[in-house]
Amino acid sequence: MTTRHYVVPVDQTQWAVPGESSTVFSFDYDDGRDRLLSLYEKGKEKQWNTNTRLDWSIDVDPESPENFPDFYIPIYGSDTWEAMDEKGHAQLRHHMSSWMNSQFLHGEQGALVCTAKIVQTVPDVDCKFYAATQVMDEARHMETYSRYLREKVELAYPINPNLKSLLNDIVSDGRWDMTCLGMQIMVEGLALAAFAMVRDFSDEPLAKALNAYVMQDEARHVAFGRLSLRDYYPQLTQAERDEREEFIVYASYLMRDRFRGDEVWEYLELPYDECIEYVENSEMLGEFRKMLFSRIVPTVKDLGLFGEKVQKAFLDMGVIDYAAVNPDDLSAADEQIADEMEGRRQLAGSRNGHDENGNGGNGGNGNRNGASEGLSDVDPERANEIAATIEAGREG
Secondary structure, X not given: OXXXXXXXXXXXXXXXXXXXXXOOOOOOOOOOOHHHHHHHHHHHHOOOOHHHHOOOOOOOOOOOOOXXXXXXXXXXXXXXXXXXXXXXXXXXXHHHHHHHHHHHHHHHHHHHHHHHHHHHHOOOHHHHHHHHHHHHHHHHHHHHHHHHHHHHHOOEOOOOHHHHHHHHHHHHOOOHHHHHHHHHHHHXXXXXXXXXXXXXXXXXXXXXXXXXXHHHHHHHHHHHHHHHHHHHHHHOOHHHHHHHHHHHHHHHHHHHHHHHOHHXXXXXXXXXXXXXXXHHHOHHHHHHHHHOOOOHHHHHHHOOOOOHHHHHHHHHOOOHHHHHOOHHHHHHHHHHHHHHHHHHHHHHHHHOOOOOOOOOOOOOOOOHHHHHOOOOOXXXXXXXXXXHHXXXXXXX
């Protein structure tokens, strides 16, 4: 994706983050924990090619509510929204889709850089093995979101300042566990919940399939963070654990506030103060923002970083109830949905003379029917919860 796709001129096409870290070699090649090595095997087996797995021949209308439903838009239902005509609504859908997918893309590059750094700095061979597979995953995700923005949305936004600030803190810290905590647990955990919103509730088949396959990878990435850090954090002093908890609080508020869409209101010259006030007080958007922490809260608790400061912050944000969720169940559901979607794609492909990689009658772009088939296996409780939120927003 070239800079010509950005809505505003991008003066800085590269960003250098200074930092210090130590490269660690390990010569204990037989050392390995069974669950991490099992995750490494799965990482090798689950590699996929975005150019053959997804059906890139699907037409995408970025201005259509099927691609970006109106209830995804933070100011949906506001006086500003109601005063706009359909042309204005269509333009706003286009820009919100661009803004959201652009942040996905920038976040994936952050994950690529961080995981490469983990390979370099983590002391254990089993962690190096798995992190190396994730580097390839993140490169594929960057390629995928870049192509979607370039070919389907045809518009892009620069990195959100809050995301950039958080990535700067994560990348510049030389300690491997802080890189892992910041990226694998916080950024990836929130991304999983955001991807799920598209996978479960968008009617656009390419975006639906794209996010399902990315989520299958991301579920492994969060699991890697849990497995590697769960063994490490009991070894730290209380002061060191307190520092990690303070970072969790800081990162949580920063990520919560990154979803206000400030850049869109400014670029479209909408009444900025009115938009921000509505976003901050919108009950429906508040519920969506809470759901973004559905993966982070139970994972942080599982790591034992659930002290008074963290609990107070999660209580303040209204997300403390997610502590009762089992993160293993969420990961298993993500795997199952992607596996079943892939099974349908391969079955549809074989019926149409395609090979197992999706090559065949439509030029190696997979099968439209397989990609567009609905996801009947979304977690019913989660689906009902979000559907109720959506309906409340429509009525309000």
